[in-house]
Amino acid sequence: MNSANVPSLGSILDTIPTAVIEFDHGSLVYANQAARRLFSLDRWDPDNPVAALGNAALVHALETTTTTGTLQEVTVEVHDSVVQCATSQVPGKAVVTLVATDITSVERVQAMRRDFVANASHELKTPVTGILALAESLELAMERDPVRAKQMVHRIRKEAVRLSQLVRELLDLNRIEEGERREGEGFDLRFICLDQVARIGTLAESLHVTVRADIPDPIIVVGSRENMKTIVSNLLTNAVKYNKPGGEVVITACRQPTRIEIVVRDTGLGIAEEHLDRIFERFYRVDQARSREAGGTGLGLSIVRHAVEQMGGTITVESALGQGTRFSVHIPVEGNDV
Numbered sequence: 001m002n003s004a005n006v007p008s009l010g011s012i013l014d015t016i017p018t019a020v021i022e023f024d025h026g027s028l029v030y031a032n033q034a035a036r037r038l039f040s041l042d043r044w045d046p047d048n049p050v051a052a053l054g055n056a057a058l059v060h061a062l063e064t065t066t067t068t069g070t071l072q073e074v075t076v077e078v079h080d081s082v083v084q085c086a087t088s089q090v091p092g093k094a095v096v097t098l099v100a101t102d103i104t105s106v107e108r109v110q111a112m113r114r115d116f117v118a119n120a121s122h123e124l125k126t127p128v129t130g131i132l133a134l135a136e137s138l139e140l141a142m143e144r145d146p147v148r149a150k151q152m153v154h155r156i157r158k159e160a161v162r163l164s165q166l167v168r169e170l171l172d173l174n175r176i177e178e179g180e181r182r183e184g185e186g187f188d189l190r191f192i193c194l195d196q197v198a199r200i201g202t203l204a205e206s207l208h209v210t211v212r213a214d215i216p217d218p219i220i221v222v223g224s225r226e227n228m229k230t231i232v233s234n235l236l237t238n239a240v241k242y243n244k245p246g247g248e249v250v251i252t253a254c255r256q257p258t259r260i261e262i263v264v265r266d267t268g269l270g271i272a273e274e275h276l277d278r279i280f281e282r283f284y285r286v287d288q289a290r291s292r293e294a295g296g297t298g299l300g301l302s303i304v305r306h307a308v309e310q311m312g313g314t315i316t317v318e319s320a321l322g323q324g325t326r327f328s329v330h331i332p333v334e335g336n337d338v
């Protein structure tokens, strides 16, 4: 290779996402692009670069390496980012390098996982504790009080249903996250909507809510049929559950030039403005008591959002408290044959 074509070390370092800074006798002599961005180097005082790092733990690590020549590792916060830093000395020289990696997104995912496990364990514990307590009382009541015993069996069954629903939702979530989908499969969205409307019939009737689909033509979609079923069934179930006697639910779907639109609207309880941002979070319920009574765990909409995003789409919600709610899903359909 012609040496004129060999890129300089500096230009190579500028292409990597890790920040690299070099200090010589306490003066900053080199910083790659990632370092300049991460530490806002343009605003640095060149006479006092180490102090200007602005983080006591990092400054201490640099000073320790400078005086002792030992490798130091610290994780610090720099301008809202979580940064993993290592400082080391070039052997036999007064040159110290700082290598820093932005691990903010990794940290965020880990925090979410920790939260999720804590929430899921709590949600699982409640029905399990209920079942255990009821089973113990049932043993005593069976001989002495058969009527009470029967009521207990009924409650055990209710708790077990909640438990199995929660486990099913966790599995749904897992399946979607794992990206287990059958790509390339063509299906009729209209059929799925009509099928789900029929399935919700008994629940809707018992709550005196009418449900109808307004989808005149078949809509052939290529993608994950399972994801689509999950989306439609969760939105319809919510629209029926959080409704009022005499209320109505309508699902429409249509094909637009570059996307498919699915709208589920209801004339139900509505959602207050301050909750709208949060309802897609896992385990978030607006009215804990009512949702729990309705068998809700607060996972449905987070599963819906996952499924929508996995198909490259978006979901939005509009609502008026006491009047009703409207969920709109948009899925891009480039490359789909009608």
Ligand SMILES: Nc1ncnc2c1ncn2[C@@H]1O[C@H](COP(=O)(O)OP(=O)(O)OP(=O)(O)O)[C@@H](O)[C@H]1O
Residues within 6 Å of the ligand: 169, 234, 238, 239, 242, 243, 266, 268, 269, 270, 271, 279, 280, 284, 285, 286, 287, 291, 295, 296, 297, 298, 299, 300, 301, 302, 325
């Ligand atoms: N159509 C709607 N009308 C009014 N409130 C709604 C509607 N859809 C959702 N919500 C509110 O948003 C919360 C979150 O909904 P989500 O579907 O995630 O959980 P859930 O229905 O409580 O439980 P799950 O779906 O896991 O059984 C619900 O508890 C409810 O308070």
Ligand SMILES: [Mg+2]
Residues within 6 Å of the ligand: 234, 237, 238, 296, 299, 300, 301
């Ligand atoms: Mg729900």
